[in-house]
Amino acid sequence: MTRCRRIGLVALLVGIGLLVVAALVAHGVIPDGPGRVFRLAVLGGIAVLMWIYTWFWPGEMHDGTTQAHARRYYREFAPPMAAYVVVMMSWTRLLASVDATWLRVLIALLPTVLVALVIRAAARYVRDADEMQRRLELESIAIAAGLVGGVYMSLGFLQSAKLIALGAEAAMLWVFPLLCMLYGLVKLVIVRRYA
Amino acid sequence: MNNRVRELRDAQGWSQRELAERLDVSRQTVNAIETGKYDPSLPLAFRISKLFGLPIERIFQAED
Numbered sequence: 038m039t040r041c042r043r044i045g046l047v048a049l050l051v052g053i054g055l056l057v058v059a060a061l062v063a064h065g066v067i068p069d070g071p072g073r074v075f076r077l078a079v080l081g082g083i084a085v086l087m088w089i090y091t092w093f094w095p096g097e098m099h100d101g102t103t104q105a106h107a108r109r110y111y112r113e114f115a116p117p118m119a120a121y122v123v124v125m126m127s128w129t130r131l132l133a134s135v136d137a138t139w140l141r142v143l144i145a146l147l148p149t150v151l152v153a154l155v156i157r158a159a160a161r162y163v164r165d166a167d168e169m170q171r172r173l174e175l176e177s178i179a180i181a182a183g184l185v186g187g188v189y190m191s192l193g194f195l196q197s198a199k200l201i202a203l204g205a206e207a208a209m210l211w212v213f214p215l216l217c218m219l220y221g222l223v224k225l226v227i228v229r230r231y232a
Numbered sequence: 233m234n235n236r237v238r239e240l241r242d243a244q245g246w247s248q249r250e251l252a253e254r255l256d257v258s259r260q261t262v263n264a265i266e267t268g269k270y271d272p273s274l275p276l277a278f279r280i281s282k283l284f285g286l287p288i289e290r291i292f293q294a295e296d
Contacts, residue, residue, distance in 0.1 A: 100260040103252070167257035169270050231264040 045091030052084030095232030117154035
């Protein structure tokens with residue numbers, strides 16, 4: 038079994054664990070908190086997606102990059118991503134603890150600054166990748182962007198027809214995560230064409 | 233497009249990873265070129281040609 042698949046299996050076990058805990062919270066076996074079920078379900082879903090991504094990836098994931106290139110990417114990607122996770126764990130409490138509008142704006146936009154740094158790392162990764170990898174990345178991002186646009190347009194039509202009622206906050210917050218998730222899945226399909 | 237990249241690499245005794253390092257591309261890209269799933273750009277084809285010391289047309293041939 039490749040190292041990639043071993044990591045995938047760990048992600049699957051973590052994902053199943055988180056989804057089970059989410060189900061137990063939803064059924065009142067474990068005490069609920071604000072948004073706890075949703076957060077657990079999202080984290081569990083992300084872990085399961087990671088399993089799909091690593092399990093069906095042809096060969097090893099580092100085969101798609103050079104060592105120096107990958108090292109630079111992780112160096113630029115990991116700190117803002119880790120900071121983003123830390124900020125998001127305390128973001129709601131932090132926001133509730135201040136009254137001044139300017140400070141609330143700053144705290145509200147803090148995750149965006151960190152995400153901008155993550156996007157910068159990804160953009161530099163794509164820019165300096167070799168020509169075939171750049172083609173794979175750009176094709177995946179383009180198709181994922183098209184799919185996100187299609188999903189949102191469909192939801193917009195359903196909402197206009199009063200068949201669903203999505204909150205604007207949830208809809209706006211999920212654009213980027215949905216793009217990232219679909220990009221990963223699309224890339225998985227595209228990369229298999231060249232394997 | 234057909235190519236002799238695998239044959240030339242084998243003759244040098246290099247692994248795909250070693251060739252990838254010499255060309256500054258990923259191993260996946262070398263594999264895709266060797267299996268004919270990806271045709272390299274002209275600059276990369278020239279780098280391959282220079283590395284093996286052969287003219288491009290001796291490495292890459294158009295399919296009939």
